[in-house]
Amino acid sequence: MTLAWLFVGKGAWWAIVGWTILLTGVLYRSLELERRFRYAQRRSLQAGEYIEHAAVMTAHALLWAVPMIALALAGSLTDLLVGWLIVMTLVVGSALGIVTAPICTIILCGITSASLAFGLIHLGFLQLTILPPIFFGLVTVGTIEKSRMFLAAKIAEAGVEEKNQVVSLLLREFEENGADWLWQIDASRRLRSVSPRFAYALNREPHAAEGESFVELLAGKTWNTGQLNQSLAELAEKLNRRESFANILVCVDLNGRKRWWELSGTPILDERNQYVGFRGVGSDVTEQRESSEKIAYLARYDTLTRLPNRLLLNEALSGALDYAAEWRTRCAFLMLDLDRFKAVNDTLGHQVGDKLLEQVGERLTALMGENEMCGRLGGDEFGVVIRDLDDAKRVTELSRRIIASISAPYNVDDHTLYVGTSIGSAVGPRDGKTVEELMRNADLALYQAKDLGGAEHCGFEPSLHALAEEQRQLEDSLRSALDNDEFELVYQPVVDANGETVVSFEALLRWNSRLHGHVSPAKFIPMAEETRLILPIGKWVLREACKRAMQWPPHVMVNVNVAPPQLLEPGFAKMVEEILDETGLPADRLEIEVTESVFLSDATVARTALESIMSLGCSVALDDFGTGYSSLGYLRTLRFSTIKVDRLFVQGAAQGNRESLAIIRAVVAMTESLGMTTTAEGVENADEAALIRGLGCTKIQGYYFGRPMAAREAISMLHREATQRSRIA
Structure with a gap:
C-alpha cells in the first residue's frame, strides 16, 4: 500500500488498482503454497509443487519490478530508493520466512535487484549500481546458509524422533516379552513409573508400589532390624554414592520369600545436570542362583x-x-x-x-x-x-x-x-x-x-617316605625283571619220611636284581601279587619248573606254588595244560601248591580252577595248613593230594608243645582217613626228622635234607642218590 501511495498523482488510477489487484492475487496464492510447504519435512516434496512455487514467486518478483521501473522512468531517485527500501524489506522477510524453498527468495531478490540497477542506470547514478549486486549476493548466501541449517536441523530432529520411536518400541517389547523389567527411583530413592512387570516381581499392584522406598521394599522384614544383608548394603551404598552399577546380585525379601535379583542402574540427571534419581533394569535370577548353589554343593560335597x-x-x-x-x-x-x-x-x-x-x-x-x-x-x-x-x-x-x-x-x-x-x-x-x-x-x-x-x-615319620621310595624303585625294577632275565628258580627236596629218598622238588623263585641285588621273596612276592605282575612271572615259573623236571628221573615230581591272583585268573587251567603239552611233562609229575587264602577272595572260582587242574591229572597240595580259616570245609569239598603242615607246628612239636603235637597227630589221622599224604615243613635236624617220622607224616621237607639249590645241584643230588641205590642193590 505504501508503494501504491507513491504513484498517487503520478499515474493512471486504474493501472495502480490493477497492479494492486494482481499483486494481491499473487500474494494469496503464495501464502497458500507456503502453508503447504510449512510441513514439507513430514513428506516428500513433489517436483511439480516446487516448480509452481517458483513460478508464483517469479510472478511476484515481476510485479514488484514494474513499480521500480516505473519510478525510475518517472525520474525520481528518492521515490526509486523508497520503493527499493520497501522491496528490500520484503526480500529480507522472504529470506527469513521461506526456508523450505530458497530458490524463491533468490528469484525475488534477483529480479528486484535487476530492476533497481536498471533504474539507477537510467537516472545516471552509475556509482550506486554496485549496491544491487552486493545486496543480491548477501541475500543469496544468507538464504542458502539458513536453508542448509534449517535442513540439517530437520534431519537431526527426524533422526532423534526415529531413535525415540525405536527406543520406545524396544522398551515396550522388552517390558512385554522379556524376562527382565525396568525400574526407576527419584532422588529420595522412592519408586517412580512402576511398570506392570516390575510390580509383578514385587508382588504388588503398580499403584501400590508407586512412591515406596526402594531399599526398604527389598529388605522386607529385615528393614526394621537395621541389619541389611551384604548384597542390599552394597546396593544402598551404590545408590548413596550415586554410582552406576551393573549386574549386582541382591538377596531380597518379598513378603517372607527369599529371592535373588540381578540389578543394573545409572543416575538420572536433568537439563541442569542435577541428580534426580536412578533408572535401571533388573531380573529375577533365583532359579539360576539355586542351580548354581546346587552345582557348587555337588562339586564339594559327597552325595x-x-x-x-x-x-x-x-x-x-x-x-x-x-x-x-x-x-x-x-x-x-x-x-x-x-x-x-x-x-x-x-x-x-x-x-x-x-x-x-x-x-x-x-x-x-x-x-x-x-x-x-x-x-x-x-x-x-x-x-x-x-x-x-x-x-x-x-x-x-x-x-x-x-x-x-x-x-x-x-x-x-x-x-x-x-x-x-x-x-x-x-x-x-x-x-x-x-x-x-x-x-x-x-x-x-x-x-x-x-x-x-x-x-x-x-x-x-620320615623313614616311611624312604621306605615308600624304596618300594617304588623296587616296583619299577620288578616290572622289568622278567625281560632282563633276573629271575631264577631254586629247588628244595621233599623226601620220603621212611626211606629218605627224594620224591619231589619244590620250585622256589629268587630275584637277583641288577639294581637292588638279591631281594627277599617275602618282599617282592606280595608286591608282584598286588601289582598283578605275578601273572606273567607265575607263568614263567611254571614253564621253567616243568622244563627242569623233564631232566629228572620219572618218579620225581615238581611242586609249584600258585598265588591267588593266578588261580582266579580266567583260563589258568588252560594255561597249565598248554605248558604241560609244550614241555612234555606228564601231568601226574606236577603238583600245584596253594594256600587257604585263595578261598577268601572267591571260593567258587578257586574251587572250579583246582578241580580243572585235578582233571588234567595234576596233584594239588594245601600249603601252610592250620594257619588259615575253615580248613576242614575245604578238605570236605576238595580232594587234595597232600596236606603240608606248617613249620610252626613242627618246631613247636620239637620243643614238646602239647598243642603242636596234638595238631600234627590230628592232621596225620585225618589225611590217612581221606587218602592224602602229609608233608612236614621246616625239619632242620635229625631229632626233628625222627619225631616227625614217629608222628606218622608221609613226607619231610627242611634244611636237614637239603636247602634250596640250583637246578644243576638238584640233578647232582639225584645222581648221587641213584648211585647209592645201585650200590645197595
Missing part, C-alpha cells in the same frame, strides 16, 4: 554321606596350611580307611554298604570340634582336617576316639555289622608344606597302620 568331598577337603587343608604359615602354627590331616568293609559289600551288597557308610559319616561328624572338618575321600576312605593344632596330643586323642566310635556295632537292615578303621596322620607344615605332600604322607602312615593289623593310628 551319599553329605560330607565334604575330596575337593572341599583339599581346599580346607590348603587354607589350614596358609593359616599355619601366616600365624606360625600347625595343622594336621588324618586319613582313615575302614577295616573289613569289603567283606560287608561282598556278602550283603553295596546297598547295605552305602547305608553303613552313611552311619560312619554321622559318627565322624559327631566327633568333630569347631576347628575340625571331616569328609569322604572316596570309597571307604575318609579324611579329617584340623585347622589349628595347638597340642600334638590332640591328633592321638582324636584318633583314639574315632577308632572307638567307628568300631562300635552298626545296625543296618536288621544286620549287626562290625567294621574298624585304621588312621594315618601328618602334621603340617612339618610333614609337608603342600596339600599333596601332607596327604601323601598321611597315606604312608595309614599303610603303616594297616600293616600293624588295623584299628591302629600311626603318625608320619
Whole structure:
C-alpha cells in the first residue's frame, strides 16, 4: 500500500488498482503454497509443487519490478530508493520466512535487484549500481546458509524422533516379552513409573508400589532390624554414592520369600545436570542362583554321606596350611580307611554298604570340634582336617576316639555289622608344606597302620617316605625283571619220611636284581601279587619248573606254588595244560601248591580252577595248613593230594608243645582217613626228622635234607642218590 501511495498523482488510477489487484492475487496464492510447504519435512516434496512455487514467486518478483521501473522512468531517485527500501524489506522477510524453498527468495531478490540497477542506470547514478549486486549476493548466501541449517536441523530432529520411536518400541517389547523389567527411583530413592512387570516381581499392584522406598521394599522384614544383608548394603551404598552399577546380585525379601535379583542402574540427571534419581533394569535370577548353589554343593560335597568331598577337603587343608604359615602354627590331616568293609559289600551288597557308610559319616561328624572338618575321600576312605593344632596330643586323642566310635556295632537292615578303621596322620607344615605332600604322607602312615593289623593310628615319620621310595624303585625294577632275565628258580627236596629218598622238588623263585641285588621273596612276592605282575612271572615259573623236571628221573615230581591272583585268573587251567603239552611233562609229575587264602577272595572260582587242574591229572597240595580259616570245609569239598603242615607246628612239636603235637597227630589221622599224604615243613635236624617220622607224616621237607639249590645241584643230588641205590642193590 505504501508503494501504491507513491504513484498517487503520478499515474493512471486504474493501472495502480490493477497492479494492486494482481499483486494481491499473487500474494494469496503464495501464502497458500507456503502453508503447504510449512510441513514439507513430514513428506516428500513433489517436483511439480516446487516448480509452481517458483513460478508464483517469479510472478511476484515481476510485479514488484514494474513499480521500480516505473519510478525510475518517472525520474525520481528518492521515490526509486523508497520503493527499493520497501522491496528490500520484503526480500529480507522472504529470506527469513521461506526456508523450505530458497530458490524463491533468490528469484525475488534477483529480479528486484535487476530492476533497481536498471533504474539507477537510467537516472545516471552509475556509482550506486554496485549496491544491487552486493545486496543480491548477501541475500543469496544468507538464504542458502539458513536453508542448509534449517535442513540439517530437520534431519537431526527426524533422526532423534526415529531413535525415540525405536527406543520406545524396544522398551515396550522388552517390558512385554522379556524376562527382565525396568525400574526407576527419584532422588529420595522412592519408586517412580512402576511398570506392570516390575510390580509383578514385587508382588504388588503398580499403584501400590508407586512412591515406596526402594531399599526398604527389598529388605522386607529385615528393614526394621537395621541389619541389611551384604548384597542390599552394597546396593544402598551404590545408590548413596550415586554410582552406576551393573549386574549386582541382591538377596531380597518379598513378603517372607527369599529371592535373588540381578540389578543394573545409572543416575538420572536433568537439563541442569542435577541428580534426580536412578533408572535401571533388573531380573529375577533365583532359579539360576539355586542351580548354581546346587552345582557348587555337588562339586564339594559327597552325595551319599553329605560330607565334604575330596575337593572341599583339599581346599580346607590348603587354607589350614596358609593359616599355619601366616600365624606360625600347625595343622594336621588324618586319613582313615575302614577295616573289613569289603567283606560287608561282598556278602550283603553295596546297598547295605552305602547305608553303613552313611552311619560312619554321622559318627565322624559327631566327633568333630569347631576347628575340625571331616569328609569322604572316596570309597571307604575318609579324611579329617584340623585347622589349628595347638597340642600334638590332640591328633592321638582324636584318633583314639574315632577308632572307638567307628568300631562300635552298626545296625543296618536288621544286620549287626562290625567294621574298624585304621588312621594315618601328618602334621603340617612339618610333614609337608603342600596339600599333596601332607596327604601323601598321611597315606604312608595309614599303610603303616594297616600293616600293624588295623584299628591302629600311626603318625608320619620320615623313614616311611624312604621306605615308600624304596618300594617304588623296587616296583619299577620288578616290572622289568622278567625281560632282563633276573629271575631264577631254586629247588628244595621233599623226601620220603621212611626211606629218605627224594620224591619231589619244590620250585622256589629268587630275584637277583641288577639294581637292588638279591631281594627277599617275602618282599617282592606280595608286591608282584598286588601289582598283578605275578601273572606273567607265575607263568614263567611254571614253564621253567616243568622244563627242569623233564631232566629228572620219572618218579620225581615238581611242586609249584600258585598265588591267588593266578588261580582266579580266567583260563589258568588252560594255561597249565598248554605248558604241560609244550614241555612234555606228564601231568601226574606236577603238583600245584596253594594256600587257604585263595578261598577268601572267591571260593567258587578257586574251587572250579583246582578241580580243572585235578582233571588234567595234576596233584594239588594245601600249603601252610592250620594257619588259615575253615580248613576242614575245604578238605570236605576238595580232594587234595597232600596236606603240608606248617613249620610252626613242627618246631613247636620239637620243643614238646602239647598243642603242636596234638595238631600234627590230628592232621596225620585225618589225611590217612581221606587218602592224602602229609608233608612236614621246616625239619632242620635229625631229632626233628625222627619225631616227625614217629608222628606218622608221609613226607619231610627242611634244611636237614637239603636247602634250596640250583637246578644243576638238584640233578647232582639225584645222581648221587641213584648211585647209592645201585650200590645197595
